[in-house]
Amino acid sequence: MTQGTQGKGATTSTLWDRTRRLATQEILQTALRLFTQQGYDETTIAQIAREAGVSQRTLFRYFGTKEDLIGGSEEQFVTLLTETVRKQPADAGAWEALRAAFKAALSLHTSPEQALERFRLVHHTDSLRAAYLGKRVRCQEQLLPVLEARLAPSGMDRGQARAIVATAFACFDAATATWLEGNGQGDILDLYDQGLAAVRG
Amino acid sequence: MTQGTQGKGATTSTLWDRTRRLATQEILQTALRLFTQQGYDETTIAQIAREAGVSQRTLFRYFGTKEDLIGGSEEQFVTLLTETVRKQPADAGAWEALRAAFKAALSLHTSPEQALERFRLVHHTDSLRAAYLGKRVRCQEQLLPVLEARLAPSGMDRGQARAIVATAFACFDAATATWLEGNGQGDILDLYDQGLAAVRG
DNA sequence: AACAAGTTTGGCAGGCACTGCCAGATGGGC
DNA sequence: GCCCATCTGGCAGTGCCTGCCAAACTTGTT
Numbered sequence: 001m002t003q004g005t006q007g008k009g010a011t012t013s014t015l016w017d018r019t020r021r022l023a024t025q026e027i028l029q030t031a032l033r034l035f036t037q038q039g040y041d042e043t044t045i046a047q048i049a050r051e052a053g054v055s056q057r058t059l060f061r062y063f064g065t066k067e068d069l070i071g072g073s074e075e076q077f078v079t080l081l082t083e084t085v086r087k088q089p090a091d092a093g094a095w096e097a098l099r100a101a102f103k104a105a106l107s108l109h110t111s112p113e114q115a116l117e118r119f120r121l122v123h124h125t126d127s128l129r130a131a132y133l134g135k136r137v138r139c140q141e142q143l144l145p146v147l148e149a150r151l152a153p154s155g156m157d158r159g160q161a162r163a164i165v166a167t168a169f170a171c172f173d174a175a176t177a178t179w180l181e182g183n184g185q186g187d188i189l190d191l192y193d194q195g196l197a198a199v200r201g
Numbered sequence: 202m203t204q205g206t207q208g209k210g211a212t213t214s215t216l217w218d219r220t221r222r223l224a225t226q227e228i229l230q231t232a233l234r235l236f237t238q239q240g241y242d243e244t245t246i247a248q249i250a251r252e253a254g255v256s257q258r259t260l261f262r263y264f265g266t267k268e269d270l271i272g273g274s275e276e277q278f279v280t281l282l283t284e285t286v287r288k289q290p291a292d293a294g295a296w297e298a299l300r301a302a303f304k305a306a307l308s309l310h311t312s313p314e315q316a317l318e319r320f321r322l323v324h325h326t327d328s329l330r331a332a333y334l335g336k337r338v339r340c341q342e343q344l345l346p347v348l349e350a351r352l353a354p355s356g357m358d359r360g361q362a363r364a365i366v367a368t369a370f371a372c373f374d375a376a377t378a379t380w381l382e383g384n385g386q387g388d389i390l391d392l393y394d395q396g397l398a399a400v401r402g
Numbered sequence: 403a404a405c406a407a408g409t410t411t412g413g414c415a416g417g418c419a420c421t422g423c424c425a426g427a428t429g430g431g432c
Numbered sequence: 433g434c435c436c437a438t439c440t441g442g443c444a445g446t447g448c449c450t451g452c453c454a455a456a457c458t459t460g461t462t
Contacts, residue, residue: 016409023251044437044447055412060449128333133334134327137374153237156399163372163396171364171369173338176359195364198357216429217438238404256441261420 024062027052031069039124057129067131070122072108074135078142080104085146093149094161095196100169101143103189116184123180135171140165171195226261228253232256232270237318241326268332268372271323274307279343281305286347295351295362296397299369302344304390324381337374343367372396 016167030052034043038145049056063069071077084104088097109115143165145157151161175191210330231253235244246267264270272278285305289298310316325330332342344366352362376392 010350020410031419043451046447056449057288057414058410064446064449072285079432085228129338130331131336134331135336137330157395158382159375159392160396160399162379166371166375166396167368167400170367174360174364178363190269191360194358195361195367198361199368200363220429221439245417257420258441259439260441262440265420267419 009127009143020062023054023058027054027059027062028069032118035070040121040128065131067128068156070128071132072120074138077135078139080147080195081139081143082107085143085150092150094147095168097147097150098143098165099189099192102168102172102192106188116180119176123177136169140169147199167199168196171199178182202371206396221263224253224255224259228255228260229270233319236271236322236370239312241322241329242354249357265334268329271319271329272333275339278306278336279340281309282340282344285348286344286351293351295365296369298348298351299366303369303393304374307389313385317381320381322376324378337370368400369397372400 015051029046043086049059082102101161126148149159174195175188232249250257255367282302285302286298375396376389379392380389
């Protein structure tokens with residue numbers, strides 16, 4: 001609805017878009033800084049807005065909720081996951097496709113340190129964790145139809161496909177939890193493989 | 202903290218406790234009725250309190266949050282699950298123990314119709330679902346140490362145990378989702394078995 | 403360079419969940 | 433019947449979030 005005549009231009013040159021991008025980054029950085037400094041619940045929207053130099057009203061226009069100030073948008077995440085799965089070779093099974101999707105998702109983080117910091121924050125804050133889990137199940141639901149095609153040849157019904165997707169995400173979560181417990185030691189994907197091996201063994 | 206000199210008496214005779222129990226039921230019923238009638242988000246605490254005949258302040262003393270007005274307390278749930286697992290015979294594997302725990306949890310519902318209604322409500326309301334998922338992972342975490350003993354002989358480490366517990370819960374959730382999709386057709390535990398079979402190949 | 407049109411912003415009022423505080427009502431033990 | 437412990441209700445206040453409207457700004461045109 002915003003820019004209709006943009007075609008596929010690489011650098012969106014309009015001043016509005018640039019300012020918007022800057023403000024987004026500024027807000028996001030400020031929020032993350034304050035959250036890690038004094039805790040999520042102890043940080044108010046008013047404070048973030050003040051220190052980021054925008055009004056509360058504008059902040060809420062950029063990010064719908066306080067929880068959104070943590071991670072990339074859910075939409076972006078869903079797109080990445082579904083596209084990655086879709087791009088997998090036709091002969092790849094559902095498990096491989098899901099693994100590839102997780103790998104792609106993990107590569108979004110700029111550094112393991114930042115990932116650790118973020119995971120820790122989400123993991124230790126009830127409201128944040130709940131919000132994350134909500135996004136997670138919505139991702140699962142979006143992924144289900146994409147994977148059903150890959151599972152139909154094996155004679156799997158919808159319910160079983162759902163169980164497989166849910167299991168993959170569960171093992172991914174378990175892997176990040178274990179990774180977190182070890183303060184970022186090792187590779188999340190390795191932990192994921194080990195967990196899945198224990199389950200499917 | 203409330204009654205200390207109660208020992209293990211069956212009928213708590215104090216008037217206070219009886220009134221308290223009555224009020225709890227009244228509030229719970231009113232809330233569930235209003236939620237199903239007009240939706241969770243469209244129902245305010247003020248309305249529930251008014252129709253249940255208590256003040257908002259008292260309602261919040263009985264139930265800490267609006268989400269708590271839906272299901273049994275998290276504590277009760279955790280206790281049931283852990284106790285059930287603990288009571289399983291020593292030679293039962295982790296998977297059987299978890300299955301038994303889910304079976305026990307399912308038997309808490311008074312009727313499949315009520316269970317369906319409740320599940321539907323939780324499933325369709327974002328905030329409720331997020332709260333439920335939060336409780337769920339906390340249950341997982343409490344269950345982990347109980348199951349670790351059962352898994353140690355197989356040479357499973359903590360991370361793998363976590364993956365197994367997470368997978369069981371994931372398949373349980375997938376089963377309820379499928380059950381919900383079929384409007385309560387079939388048995389949740391059967392769906393759980395089918396899902397787990399698909400996962401464990 | 404000024405103008406018209408569309409978009410974004412900020413401030414205000416308000417709703418809702420939730421909490422701390424304090425006075426008043428109520429049940430329990432003597 | 434009395435005192436103490438507990439519970440209740442109302443009030444004010446915080447924090448997240450939304451709708452609304454006027455002011456400021458960007459853009460394309462003349």
